[in-house]
Amino acid sequence: MKEFAQKVIDFEVPEGKVGIIYMGQAGFILKDGKGRLIAYDLYLSNCCEREFGFKRITAMLLDPEDIAFDAIFCSHAHFDHLDPDSIEGMLANGKSRVYTPQDGMELLEQMGIKGGIKIAKNQSIDLFGGEVKASFVFCDHGAEAPYAVGTVFEIEGKRIYFAGDTCYRPEKLVNPKTVGCDFVSFPINGAYGNLNEEEGAMLAEKLGADLSVPSHFWTFAEHGGDPAKFMEAAKKRDVNFMLMMQGEMITI
Ligand SMILES: [Fe+2]
Numbered sequence: 001m002k003e004f005a006q007k008v009i010d011f012e013v014p015e016g017k018v019g020i021i022y023m024g025q026a027g028f029i030l031k032d033g034k035g036r037l038i039a040y041d042l043y044l045s046n047c048c049e050r051e052f053g054f055k056r057i058t059a060m061l062l063d064p065e066d067i068a069f070d071a072i073f074c075s076h077a078h079f080d081h082l083d084p085d086s087i088e089g090m091l092a093n094g095k096s097r098v099y100t101p102q103d104g105m106e107l108l109e110q111m112g113i114k115g116g117i118k119i120a121k122n123q124s125i126d127l128f129g130g131e132v133k134a135s136f137v138f139c140d141h142g143a144e145a146p147y148a149v150g151t152v153f154e155i156e157g158k159r160i161y162f163a164g165d166t167c168y169r170p171e172k173l174v175n176p177k178t179v180g181c182d183f184v185s186f187p188i189n190g191a192y193g194n195l196n197e198e199e200g201a202m203l204a205e206k207l208g209a210d211l212s213v214p215s216h217f218w219t220f221a222e223h224g225g226d227p228a229k230f231m232e233a234a235k236k237r238d239v240n241f242m243l244m245m246q247g248e249m250i251t252i
Helices: 003-010 047-052 087-091 102-110 197-207 227-236
Strands: 019-024 027-031 037-040 071-073 098-100 124-127 132-137 150-155 158-162 183-187 212-215 249-251
Touching (some): 071 087, 087 098, 197 212, 197 227
Parallel strands (some): 158 183, 183 212
Antiparallel strands (some): 019 027, 019 249, 027 037, 124 132, 150 158
16 A cells, blocks of 8 residues: 555545545545545556556556545546556445446446446536535547546535546536636646647636646656646636645645
8 A cells, every 4th residue: 555545544624625636647536524535537557658658757646456435537538537557456445436438438348347337428426415416517528539528526515627638618618517616627738639738727717716726747748738838827817726746635
């Protein structure tokens, strides 16, 4: 078990608050006031080097078996979001369930993993007796990932929006479900069908979240993404942003 796992377990989140941990790439862990842990798009391995030649150059903070998550979300089947080298280990505890769209379900099926729960754009699900709600919203990650979703979590009265992998489509990304959230994160790497730094800042301005956090950079040199460029663009637009360190934990 990695030392970081114990830090996640020990991370104290008061009732009425949500803990948000940035795990690098598009990955986050959410923790509610009852100690429930939700994994979102965790990339825990280095499988993209083997499969695509993209070497991971950020720390691997967790081993897949380290934490028995109460729910695991994978926004689409790309390996930096649904990590085929880690998902089996993450599910080995028998408690965790994985929620993923059609393409993720197909990947799980190829791996012989049963019990995944299919999600789709414009759907919502209730978790934990309705104490947490997840709504799956529009994102545009190109023709090769038509099932990819963005996700708005409603937890402890807060709205937390992960835009998912998406290009700049403000006319659809900005809508009553996504505007004015307490927290939003979005890619800024500007390649493979994703927002670049400037577009990330423009979207953040339109979304008007209390806190905007760029993600999807620095994991692979080939993917691009420069947080300094985002920072400059966000300052010009009066966006309330934060650059999170991999492994950083905040409470909102
Ligand atoms: Fe991605």
